[in-house]
Amino acid sequence: MKQHRPTVLVVGATGRVAGLVVPALAARGATVRALVRTAQDTRKAIDNGATEAVVADLRDAASLLRAADGADGVFHIGPAFQPDEARMGCNLVAAAQQAGVRKFAFSSVIQPTHATLANHASKVPVETALFESDLEYTVLHPANFFQNLKGAWPAIASGGVFAEPWPVFTRIARVDYRDVAEVAAIALTTDRLAHGSFELCAPGRFNRTEIAAMASEALGRPVVAKELDFDDWAALTKPPYNARQLHLLSKVHAHYAAHGLGGNALTLEAILGRAPRTLNNYIQELARS
Numbered sequence: 546m547k548q549h550r551p552t553v554l555v556v557g558a559t560g561r562v563a564g565l566v567v568p569a570l571a572a573r574g575a576t577v578r579a580l581v582r583t584a585q586d587t588r589k590a591i592d593n594g595a596t597e598a599v600v601a602d603l604r605d606a607a608s609l610l611r612a613a614d615g616a617d618g619v620f621h622i623g624p625a626f627q628p629d630e631a632r633m634g635c636n637l638v639a640a641a642q643q644a645g646v647r648k649f650a651f652s653s654v655i656q657p658t659h660a661t662l663a664n665h666a667s668k669v670p671v672e673t674a675l676f677e678s679d680l681e682y683t684v685l686h687p688a689n690f691f692q693n694l695k696g697a698w699p700a701i702a703s704g705g706v707f708a709e710p711w712p713v714f715t716r717i718a719r720v721d722y723r724d725v726a727e728v729a730a731i732a733l734t735t736d737r738l739a740h741g742s743f744e745l746c747a748p749g750r751f752n753r754t755e756i757a758a759m760a761s762e763a764l765g766r767p768v769v770a771k772e773l774d775f776d777d778w779a780a781l782t783k784p785p786y787n788a789r790q791l792h793l794l795s796k797v798h799a800h801y802a803a804h805g806l807g808g809n810a811l812t813l814e815a816i817l818g819r820a821p822r823t824l825n826n827y828i829q830e831l832a833r834s
Contacts (some may be wrong), residue, residue, distance in 0.1 A: 551617035552576040553733050554646075556603070556637065559589045562692055562722040563622045563652070567594045569723070569730035570620075580612050603633035609640035616641075618648035618733040623671065626664055626790035634671030642678050648739075649680040650732045652725065655688045655718065655744060655808055662800060663793050672742075683732035684742040687725045688718035688808040691747070691827045694756075696782035698831050705768050707757045710775040710795075711802035716750040718808025721822035728816050738816065746808030747821045759825045763832035 553570050557563025558579030570577050571594045579590035579598040587598040601608040619641045623630040641649055653668040660666045675682040701707045725745050732738040757770040775795045813821045
């Protein structure tokens, strides 16, 4: 008997991190249907490994219902720091239910109940909608992404300086989003992770001095750790955000400065059945690129 090949609708399929979910799903035999905002994004999605693409808008319920029609699963990650991020996620949950989708994997955030951070609190209504649905949901709580370091890499490689807007000895839990993508693919192609919520972190909570030492070893020349104020850091790394979004991001970084970010790697290793990717290995990849 021919094995059923699930069709999975992927939000963010052309994006910096969610785009990593596409090859992870394809590697597990899924048909990937990319949700794109414009027809011009279709080629990029196909080139990234999607089988097909559909134009839809997370603010338009009718377009989401069309996009989800015939899908077995949905992967969702919300647009960062959007004022209606929660509503967009809830719209997609509702469309998935109405379309008869079975599985829904939501890439939320570590510590989503930390209500003073807007980008954390915005995930809670989407999680609640899933918990109150008939969907076979899996909620992922990833730590700070390794991939966020890519914006700082040019300054590290050319200038020998690794700067972020919190103290150099602050410890932050991080994770390689490729491992998060693999967990999402497992959730959407098997029943192992059904109705679970999982904190996803790589081993170790490294401070910037330790990360600078990793970069120095990878590059073969000195790298020093420094602290920048937020505005100078944003000018250096150029995150793709407007003024409002940058303000909200500054609140996250202020929280890191005051408290760091905790996290534990046990769950991720148990799900993957192997050791998660390490920050040191990721930095070595950046140095070779």
